Amino acid sequence: MVEQAETVRDVVVVGGGAAGLSAALILARSRRRVTVLDAGAPRNAPAQAVHGLLALDGLSPLELLRRGRDEVTGYGGEIISAEVAEVSRKSLGFAVTTRDGAVLHAHRLLIATGLVDEMPDIAGLRQRWGRDVLHCPYCHGWEVRDHAIGVLATGPMSVHQALLFRQLSDDVRYFSGDQELSDQDRAKLDALDIPVIAGGVAGLEIVDDRLTGVRLDDDEVVPVETVAVAPRMVARAEVFAGIGITATQHPVGSFIAADETGRTSVPGVWAAGNATDLSAQVGAAAAGGARAAAHLNADLVAEDTDRAVARLTNEESLR
Incomplete structure (x- = not known):
């Protein structure tokens, strides 16, 4: 199937926890076309409350996510309940295939899949x-x-x-x-x-x-x-192997390596939250998502600007 530019999202965020929703909020407020794919398995679901989160201490984890979803969709972001089965590289960016067979295309990918506590x-x-x-x-x-x-x-x-x-x-x-x-x-x-x-x-x-x-x-x-107890904390990275993203081993688990902006070694791919920072609490995960989204948006702005400059230069050369 040929990708049509108008159907390609700016960013697909894989993971609908604190990091993924925070990233989507920043991107939606930047008028980016962003879709969050949420498998509905938050790490902190068994907990009764989130603690140590300024101004929201004691809030239910599920209520926190509900509010986050409402904020993202309120700015035009899209949230789809789906589990990702495969990610592949395409000419315009990435193709993300869900377990039910749907395929989403995006220029950029942000991984916020969190981790699994192996007890x-x-x-x-x-x-x-x-x-x-x-x-x-x-x-x-x-x-x-x-x-x-x-x-x-x-x-x-x-x-x-x-x-x-x-x-x-x-x-x-x-x-x-x-x-x-x-x-x-x-x-x-x-x-x-x-x-x-x-x-x-x-x-x-x-x-x-x-x-x-x-x-x-x-x-x-x-x-x-x-x-x-200290569980082994393992990043959810398996579905990204096809684009070159693999988990880095750590004495207490594994994580997806990224720089301080969230950029991974794979062009066009960012990561945020517990997937890349095993020690991040909810507040830190959300902050990481926001930071990665800001740098990701800046990268898209630079690409859009380069494209506009090339187009203008081409038009002037034809005059």
């Missing part, structure tokens, strides 16, 4: 995720202040995580599992009165739909009210 294989962990199983002290730490908090050793950042949660509670316990503690890390935990509990973790103890403890392999139950 350790521990019974009950995934089911309690976003409730009393947490990972970010800045997102939900205040809500569990002074709780008995168990930190599960699941990766290279687990000791650091325990130190952060110790700021919020005097009762923090570190479940070392099969991970060896360095002398330096052990000294840090000891200095802050964080007991180290050895032995494998079999699962979480749930009573009346409430987390009451961590069950060890020997069936001992250590009482806790909250569990902190």
Whole structure:
């Protein structure tokens, strides 16, 4: 099928979370023809509220997205509920194919697909995720202040995580599992009165739909009210392999590499939010989307200007 210039969008944004919607808002306000493809699987859906977001602290994640969609469409942006199956390079830019077979063409692509939290294989962990199983002290730490908090050793950042949660509670316990503690890390935990509990973790103890403890392999139950865990954070990048976008591996997961403006190594492709910044909270993800959109729009303006100059030069040469 031949692409018609008038049917090609300026930008297709893949991902309808904070980063994608923020980018679309900036682009729509810049009078760009922008479409957001949203698969409807936000990372923070299990959480009851977004915290640490200035002026919107405590707002439901789903309500935040609803408001964002309304703002984008209010400026003429388009939002389509669809999952992307494939992205390919075309003469005028990119073709984005959805799972239901629709094809959208765009001059530029902005990836805001976020990431997937891969949880350790521990019974009950995934089911309690976003409730009393947490990972970010800045997102939900205040809500569990002074709780008995168990930190599960699941990766290279687990000791650091325990130190952060110790700021919020005097009762923090570190479940070392099969991970060896360095002398330096052990000294840090000891200095802050964080007991180290050895032995494998079999699962979480749930009573009346409430987390009451961590069950060890020997069936001992250590009482806790909250569990902190560091999941492996993996960028959703697979569908972009056809245009040369692949995930970069990191000790705690993977991400899509981009510069400070969001520009990737693939011409015409930008990335923003958790897909490119594993540590970004909602506010940072939204800011990243806005920043990438501004630079992306400037790139389009430069291209439009070059095209106009070439056209004028050509017309003058024919006179």
